[in-house]
Amino acid sequence: MIITDLRTNHLTNPLGYHLERPVLSWIVEESSGKKQAWARIEAALDPDFQQLVYDSGNKENLSSLGVEVDLKLLPCTRYYWRVTVKADNQECGVSETAWFETGKMQENWDAKWIQAPFEKEIHPYLYRNFCLKAPVRRARVYVTGLGLYELELNGKKVGEDYLAPFYNDYNLWQQYQTYDITDLLFEGDNALGVLLGNGWYKGRFGFVDGLNELYGDQMKFLCEIRIELENGETVTLGSDESWLCCPSPVLESSIYNGEYYDARMEIKNRSTASCDTAGFVQAVPSAPPKGELYERLSPPLVIMERRKPVELLHTPAGELVLDFGQVMTGWVEFNCGLPEGAEVLLQYGELLQHDNFYNENLRTAKQEYRYRSSGEKVCVRPHFTFYGFRYVKVTGMQQVCMEDFTACVIFSKLDRTGEIKTSDEKVNRLFENCLWGQKGNFLDVPTDCPQRDERMGWTGDAQVFAATASFNRYTPAFYRKFLHDVLLEQRQLNGSVPHVVPDILGQIRSILHQTDGDAPHGSCAWGETATVIPWTLWLFYGDKTLLEEQFENMSGWVDYMKNQDDTYCGGSRLWTHGFHFADWLALDNPDKSSSFGGTDCYYVASACYYYSAWLTAKAARVLGKEEEAVRYGTLAGEIKQAVQQEYFTPTGRIAVDTQTGMVLALYLDLVPEQFKERLKRDLKKNLEDHDNHLTTGFVGTPYLCPVLSDNGMADEAYTLLLNEDFPSWLYEVNMGATTIWERWNSVLPDGLVSDTGMNSMNHYAYGSIVEWMYRYMCGINPMEEAPGFKKALLRPQPDQRFCWAEGSYVSASGTYRLGWKWTDTGITYEIQVPFDTEARLVLDGKPVRVLCGDEEVKLARENGVWLLTPGSYKIDVIKPN
Template sequence: MMDQYLSIIKNNDINPIDLKTEYLVNPLAVDVNEPRFQWTLVATDPLKHNLSQKAYQILVSNDEQSLAKNVGNLWDTGKVVSDQTNHIHYKGKTLNAGQRAYWKVKVWDQEDKESTFSTVAYWGNALINWTAQWIGAPVGTQKNALKNIDEIDAQLVKSKPALMPVLYLRKHFTCEPTIKTAILYATAQGAYEVLLNGKPVADDRMSPGWTDYHNTIQYQAYDVTELLGKDNALGVILGTGWFSSYVGYRHQFQLYGSNQTALLELHIEYHNNEKIVIKSDNTWKVNTGPIIYSDILMGELYYQSRDIGQWSSPAYDDKSWLPVIIKPIDPKVKLVTERSQPVRVTQEISPKTRREIKPGVWVFDFEQNMVGLVKLHVPANSKSTRIQLRHAEALEKDGNVYVKNLRSALAIDTYVLDGNHTKAQDFEPHFTYHGFRYIEITGFPGEPQLTNIVGRVVHSDTPITGQLETSSPLVNRLHDNILWGQKSNFFSVPTDSPQRDERLGFLGDGEIFVHTASYNADVSAFFSKWMRDVREAQSSAGGFSNVAPRACNVVDGAPAWGDAGVIVPYTMYRQYGDLKMIEDNWEAMNKWMNYIGSQNPNYIWTKRLNNNYGDWLQVNANTPKEVLSTAYYGYDALLMSRLAAASNRTEDAKKYTELHQNIANAFNKAFVNSTDGHIKGETQTVYLLALAFEMLPEKLRPLAANNLAENIKAHNWHLTTGFIGVGYLCPVLTQFGHNDVAYRLLLQNTYPSWGYSIANNATTIWERWDGWTKEKGFQDPSMNSFNHYSLGSVGRWLFQSMAGIDTGSQRNEVGFKHILIRPNPGQGLTYVNASYKSINGRIDSSWHTSDKKFTLKINIPVNTRATVDLSFAGKLYEVGSGIYDYNNCDLD
């Protein structure tokens, strides 16, 4: 870890690294008035203890030259006595539209020794006033492009009216060679890729990302200074994206509009400070090309015969192209900067095996369920042919790909080649993505080899923060499956499935998984963006939705689904110490609480249930829906009281504390036996929610926990929980003294259990415990995803309880500034090695057991403190930063 920082380390103990602005690394467009800075600290000597930051100084300048001279001409904080390293608001001079600001920081350690300045970071201010216009194709352009295609394709396009050709837009322009900077701002009603002089300006996919296009559209900013010359051509490939592709499970298409358009401004500044703007207007040209359609659910159809050559190069002759149509910017639709990391290709995977299942039909197995694309390599001298790639998560018994669970999503990419070619060619789709482990290839010229395809993993590029390895191959695979499920479904929004005709941002899935997600990856920016979608989807009555953006499933949110509007902001506050998350969402959260409370004055949530899903996909259990809904109402009140206290809303904190108590009282009166702690329904989930949400009086909690353990024992040490209960299963068992039961469930490998899917070759989390069984085969294909992260919410427990990495135990100890190291070893595991890169630095916790002895090694990051709770061995420690070993602690 230290090697990459040796160049900045001098004679000081600590140095600032990993500078970010609004959770992002060097964002080029930020529309926050006072953006927040953050950094972490690294020790010169990792063996030294109790290192901390006493003070910091931030310099912000409008040019790197001034900053190099240690001049902050926009802001110089001076020496600020503080140990704060994140959520520090910029308080300098107001930036102009599009202006870039450069910043760096130095710190003083606990002995007042001064560090060197950090490396330079920067951010760019938003483009405040757009002068460009939306540009697209004249009416009929795309319809005419569908003429003279193969009959098989013509029938498909006719039956799927949203399958429209991709547009190509271009503009030729010249500029002076003395360019200082050039920033391109771009967005689309659709999905787009930009090329400048034949080269892509970035590596993002499916931009501008999914929002409710009726209300908000994100835009991106790209530094294209190095791509410009004297003679230039700006080109845009424009697909339908979420704007007018098929979206969701109700065959919705053109959800936001019927014709995709693009909006661009290229701001060029010369060294003499002269500025020019190249923008989308009526001087642009448009054409169609080889992509007949590229649809999120249906896939892509590519006709090589319609290739338009070097269309984005300056020398290209576009006389035959049509002039674009233009439309003004709608002032009612907000144009906002991209709030999170973009969707990108993050890795490549080669297939491991192949077999010919019938003449000319080949099935390739990547041995990993993933989400993304397949790049196809076609060798030289290939004859005219039609190559089709069909994507699937599973195989039928006969070896054919299983696609019934995709429902109406075709998930087929087709390349129609035009004849002999002397050079090898690569093909890759543009504005679609698929969930798959297997690829069926037909029509390939000759015998396809393993090297002819490569899987390209695509998802929102949230940085991985959690690492976990144990002595159990099952647990290791489970962690991998959870992480793969997260990567697969965090695609601009947290979707419920990546392969079938759905891929919606379900709030229930998001709220139950958000805590796990925040250990696996840095999702601070990702969920900040999605909570804006959640707020925009809130109804005028105050109801959060079931999905955000609100599409297909248009009713207000059900219990445990709509509650994400409170639970996600709370989790972001807890994990990242983000007070702004509270401020941004407080009004919406208040409206949600009033929405429930106004219709349920007796504190039992029976009205405004909105298709109450209950404990979705529970097994051999029937959790009463009114028990679940009321418990969630109580949990919302509990979290609101904490958020109010954290944001100094004293009266609100009191109000919501009382509300939680009133709901708990009503809950106990209606559903709980006050003598023995039995709860109506007698399911695992009713006990889990009552305990996790603090709905029971103190005296009943041990009794209820025992009832829970007895229920699990009665099911032969198997779980029965669905989407909702499963997230609280192991945490509650460990919290209330049944850690042994949590481990029995964790390591179970018969149905229903996490291990059952692993025993049956799962490489991601299944939607259902019985997605496939030896006795019945595949579940009902109408709802059977093999890549659906909700049941993987046990990942939180793996880090928080098994490895023992948690933020402090007090309500105000958030963001891992004060760390709680409280590992919980259990039978079946002999070691655990875990690390978590928190907003305050990397935390390591590694333990192993031998002969009833427990050994722990931890690494506490600079500028934090930790409580090391080894209460099972009767030991408790308070420590500062550094590496610590606790050897041969008694397990008995």
């Protein structure tokens, strides 16, 4: 038995995170047993567990999905914990030791907010040196800065994070980070330095070109250092007026435009005790930001990969362009030894046009990095920006050596959990494109794109992709932070959900005193972020504390919709008021210049109204909130009845006869039961009328293939997956895409961009097809009756256009695998079910031979479903007729 994946609040060994309610979870692997008999959790103040502060004892009901330990936490304290598990066959295992460490919690700060006494456009460098009289036993720094900061100690970067303190609504809250700096300090002279940049807080962000200072107009800094020396002495150093400062080499920084770094202004021996401080001036106090200071929720935002260029292009326009072979998010670092004063310009883009560098789809975002050389040979990188790119145009170098350039891929550090491979290489490339779309847009918040003058947390994109994201990577901590952002915004808007979170559009509207037009919140499908993501997290991870925490998101959104209904729609239980994106970017609008789909927006709104009320009722029932369960369940029933009366004729014809209209009715069970078969036929005919191609947008696409597979049209679902002409997923693959596009025709068959006004080559929403691949092609599904994959429904739907397919998923309960391949006589399935779980297997055909390990076994059956206990299976099935 091996016990792995020990996590606290879904994070591995979290340091200085918000840990008010520590929830501990783990996974058991390689056990000879089938079920957990009991488990025991111990927590202590020391790694030898001599100072126990918590001991659950041997308990049968401790779930590996999460145990909330009853422990009154102390600030700035590390807790060690381990878990012992005994299996039903008496096998016993003890985990390695994990830990979590609290931040300052409610303690007062022994530090002041400070800033440099410069013009607000000048990027400052702040510095403090100090002497320690003995070797260091333990040291921490509690730190934040606005807009962005990079902290250095004795010449080395502190922590693995970039773009700290990350992105949230700074009016509502402000994260600080905690770092272990023990190994960076030594007896004698030490020095601390920090660079500050504009970031989201102070730099330009949003659609209004030239509008910056959205949350504040001054860069500022706060830090407290606590050092325990081997001689027993404690040293505390805080930011105050004794810090020194000077202009930094960063002349300009912008999320959209990039960065300008003049190495001639480099501070000699920066962030070391021998730093030359001639000309430095003292820092001055700064007003605290508006938002409450809070321990971090954001998972680490780090360099996750490094990639070398695959080709140096000499374009017809005479440009030198590095091709990294993959659209990604991050930046390029490079070795530079140019003469003093020489300037290098890097320009970032996603694709070529006419074989030349191209960046017009970035709109007003420049995506540049300028570097002016000091004459020294150094490795260069930006500090306060990021880029979405595949291609980098290099200007200012006579010769470009590919070995001198490395792409640094950054995204939130989430464990990889899912994998799919098939006999079709184009489908495999599509799967990889989806993975890269998630990497490129999971940058502290789930953004819509990482390159143009947008990069916002569009809530519609986030909710349609949540399940796909949670198959691909371990997402609960990431979405917990995002849903906290959402909740704080909802509290400002009577439960409504902004179109983007953090609500930068609302902030811009406030700054410009705009009162006309539609407010940037309250759209159907986009607002479903507040209900769909919490329910998705519950299904995938089974942590009731998360669902309880996020129930306010869910109920707030439903209550907002009901208020809209009661106020503007006469209590009709149809949502027929306000602005809605609805089936955004669908192809069925007769007006091809419009980004709106052809499905009636109020039909979509009413369907979403029902969906959210239904999910909230189910969540209330899980949480034992019976009164709320009845209230929201009754509301959902009333909405369903109103939708059926309004949108279905007495003979069963649906009034909204688009693909999305029919798919929503089937997916949400809004169609009257007696008309379901007719609606299936009508949907199938609609597909045939479009030559078996989709016309759906952001709302319809995620549900289209699942609805087909659930309603006897699996062949049609596979056809949509495998189509290679426009519009289809493989059309993008054939056109050389390495991520998911924003539009079905972002690039035309002649290789030219279809539209420069709104066209991203890295937009993950349509990557939601991968959820269908996990659930239907590979058949791996969670079950509501035992969430967190304690029970799984294995329901593969093989298709003979593939020779084989296989998927694996490291669930919260362990690893499931399911693969199938066609043989001369039928199909062979290979399945793995993890320890302490159960699986329900649905097959098209009867097993003729079942091996569990090397032993032939007979499977139990219940209500036509095969029952699998933990183990590895090989199942031969006669080819169905």
